[in-house]
Amino acid sequence: MAPPQGQMRPGRQLAVLGLIFTVLYLLVFFGADAKGSWTDRLQPKLGLDLVGGTRQTLEAVTMASGQAPSAEALERAREIIQARVDSRGVAEAEVVTDGNRNIVISVPGTNADLSGIGTPAELRFRKVLKSTDGGGPTSSPTPGASATPSASPSPGASASPSAGAPPSGSPSSAAATASPSSGGQGGGAPASPTPTPSASATPTPSTSGSPAPTPSASPVVDPANQTLEEQRAAVERKVGAEAWSAANGLQAPADFSTDAALAEKLKPFADLTPEEIAVLPPNIQYNVPTITCEKLDQRPPGSIKDEKQQAVACELGQVKHFLDVAKVLGTDVADADGVLDQSTSQWVVSLEFTGDGQKKWTALTREAYNNEGGACDQAALGNEGRCKVAVVLDNDVISAPEIQGVLTGNSQISGNFTAASANELASQLRYGALPLTFKPQEAQNITATLGTEHLRAGLLAAGIGMLLVVIYAFFYYRLLGSVIFLSLLLSGLLVFGALVVLGRQIGFTLTLAGIAGFIVSLGVAADSFVIYFERLKDEIREGRSPRSAVPRAWARARRTIISANAISIMAAVVLYLVSVGTVQGFAFALGLATILDLVVVFLFRHPIMTLFARTPAFLSPRVSGLGRAIQRDDEPQPGKPRVKEA
Template identity: 60%
Template sequence: MARPPQGQMHPGRQLAVLGLLFAILYVLVFWGPGTKGLGYEERLHPKLGLDLIGGTQATYRASLLANGQVPSQQSMEESRKIIDQRVNALGVAEAEVVIEGNQNIVVSVAGKANDQLKNVGQAAQMRFRMVLGANGDTADSVMNPQAAAPSTAPSGSPAPSASAGKGAAASAAPSASTGGQGGGELAPSPSVSPSAEPTPAPSASAAAPAPVTADIKEQRAAIEKKVGKAAWEAAEKLTAPVDTTTDTTAANIYKPFNALNSAEVNALTPEMQFYVPTISCTQLDGRPSGAIDDEKSKVVSCQTGAKLLMDVAKVLGTDIDTASPQLDQQSQWVVSLDFTSSGQAKWTALTREAFQPAADSPCLTAAAALSSGATHCLVAVVLDKEVISAPEIQGVLSGQSQISGSFDATSAKELADQIKYGALPVTFTPLSSETVSATLGIAQLEAGLLAAAIGLGLVAIYSFFYYRLLGSVIFLSLLLSGLLTFGALVVLGRTTGFTLTLAGIAGFIVSLGVAADSFVIYFERLKDEIHEGRSARSAVPRAWARARRTIISANTITIMCAVVLYIVSIGAVKGFAFALGLSTVLDLVVVFLFRHPIMTMFANTKAFMSPRVSGLGRALKRQPTEKEA
């Protein structure tokens, strides 16, 4: 066997690289991520799309606006796009997200995905608010004094902190978890240093009263009638929490407020929600999503059994440029936040205000109530209507920050995606979640695969008829490409959520045409080299060198088209583009690691020199003699 030209890899080594690639791929197929608990047959199943196996359909209804009108079509379309981004970020590819009527959004995904869809319609509006007051949840002790715990005031245990010292890390235990997001505390990036020159901080700004609409006036009038005029007037006059430690009967007049439902509590002023001792955290937590989203108003929420009165929101979720799950220096999952340029200025100003408060600022009293020995104010991180954390700010934060706590990889990614893909302009309420049947079904899948098999069979028959021995190269190349593609589909389905739909299958079938073109280019170039008087052995490397550029160019154009189509398209078309691009890339791998080396090996066999066997036929017969050359 002749040696390959200098600088060219030995064909055996190229085939060995291909074999190693196959070994790695199928190790991932059988023993890679997501295979735990699956049988060996189940591990060979790619993730199929909604049109093939059916799936889960969830419906979300948009809440009416304050004026009683339905949301605008523009708001609904913006919500649809954000929900589509969230669903795909959760690893669900090619989900169908459509607007139904003027108030509903319907999300359909392949397979059982109830858990994946439970949070996609949440408002997920993040607010950063300074804590102005902290009061224990005393409702149970007032309503049931005999069964009350000895103490209902805030415990005074250390609160989480946010330090800005260089090399610092989160120093406190995580706070209570919120809606499956995991608890959290706000801490700076370990590389962030505090501002070197302290700047006088302004006092906490007073919030302007929220505008009272006619609807709210009617609700409050109904509530006043329900609790009684005496209780209502007493609640309106409160300017501080009721002290029940010295007079256990002082809160009795407010007992009717404990009978209000969460929607009625939501209609009260923040001061009444906070000061009235019989309004419990259970009532506050039951308020609808988006209840405390108004960034221009003070709000009340609960954390670990304490009611928190919070200032206007001076930093919003829209001030965050990006959010991503990361592992910190202690190998704990955190959500890293990078602010926009204007958002960073707001965040730095807020942390400066909390780190250097005025001596009479109410935030210091609140901090002392929640954390014994606290000397700086707390900033609450509020997602939707729940407090993720209320850490003590221990420095002026002028760089990247992190939300840390009891996160795992899944919960950290879920929270990061909700923040990253923005707040919904409309508040949604889940209506239903149900299983739907396949829109096209397994019968159509089988028909499509049968058509593909017939097409491949015809290509193989024609290849063996026209190219003979070279036809085996075509057949083996297509077989290897198919095995690579199948393995990639299985692995991608388990690791990235890629789902195979009929559109994707169409993309793979179209790629066969690209593969066939590369065969024709190579083999016809080989015939041209032989026609020019070269032996079959010397013609193979020369034909490869000249055909390689054309093959690479043609495949590159196809890949570029697939990428562009993937970027600008949605839904099934996106799946078609991804499948076309993936199969074209894998075809290039087979071209370089199998087709060329196997042709080099065939060129050194006697069969290859036979016109009848090789498939070169007339080219070898018409090869010019030395005299003609």
């Protein structure tokens, strides 16, 4: 006999549920991120309020005045930092302002990596005008000899199928792409480079007869209370007029190996702090050998943020670049994504420019490709004799590739990126640069003083709630109560496995708010039981046998159950989208538990009821819990014909 309409084969549905459990717990115990003992692999990721975490304070600083930043700028910075933290996963981090200068970041887990969260992420594209060795005066810089590592990131065109090939026609060829050079220092020079003029050709300053000053013991730059001109004047007084004049007179990096007297004059610059070096004119930063890449990399954040000024920055801590004004900015980037380049199997950051930004980028690459006006000197040219364009993020050159053609489409920043670093950089560029410069304070590990008690209380509340539902179910529905108990148990196991897997994959953390969401979901699950079982009683009261009433009750109750759960899911989605922090955790947990309850309803509750309907116990009012809804053959209901099972 064929099963009644609406009834599925219970064995198949239970098999699908078993497959889901098998896959889920294989991921729990043997997934890519499953580590440690069996007990460790069963540990979900707990939130800040349960297990403590890491807290870091970012202090807003300014380069020219001691005034506190505006409340609007501080709030905008907080929103960007919150977006950066959230992009790393559903970690329920807390990002709040503290006073009129500080932003406090708290994330779950001790020793959490918060590096890069407070970086300005100011992107600049600058043409490389000069390049030299940045290792210090003890090295012997030879232009065109020190190779830039071939793994240097590079912008690349994605608008042409032949991207990556050198241009084979006019400079306007769209098939060209920017790629890292493998030539000499600063990007490579032709076979017979023109040497950089020696420092010995520098005219002797008029103050050469004055004695060299003794550098002061403490820094003289006070960014909080001095303008840039005042800071620069203070540094000039510290190094002395003779050293300052000699440094200003340099037309190229000084060669101390051939001019010992010049080395003595410039000696005071070796005692400058990174803060003092940051206020020096770019020509002094570039031409004085004692101002090394090590010191330049230690300059305060925002030291070269002015896009209208030339700047000096280092690539890979080895090559010192003299950079032109920035002609393409981070604000010209419409979108950024970390993607895996299929042709090279390397992680890259794909950039999509705005309309005006694309025009600026095309103009810059044309200018660099043609070396217009001979602006780039011989040492700064690449293997093909073209200028380079440096991708400058804050104070660092993350890439300085030779431009091999005019780029008219989207581009890439490529290099030694991992998936995490590529996505982090893309996130920083996507959400924009911070409107303020921050000085990070030392990160601190914080403990959840009440975390253990909170967790115990939350689990106890969840257990009591489930126990009350089960007791009521057995009291009112008897045998059917076992269906409720098993359904809740399976739903709980699904939720727990999902918590573990999601914690590893997207960083979801369980907090007290999340536990509250799971407890509320118990009520949603109980409602679906009541709808189904009461519909079943109605079908039996209408004269149908229990076996035929089960599929008909399911067909009618199914729509109501789906509608009720869909409303809960939509409410959770809306709440998640419009809220932040722990409220998002509550919404996420409620939505997750409701979806998994639907899985249990369809793959367990209905098929198990179909199996129960075939047992003798199901026909007993005392055992089944259907009570007087079941009409025995020897107890016909007055005024209503008795319906026998076909």
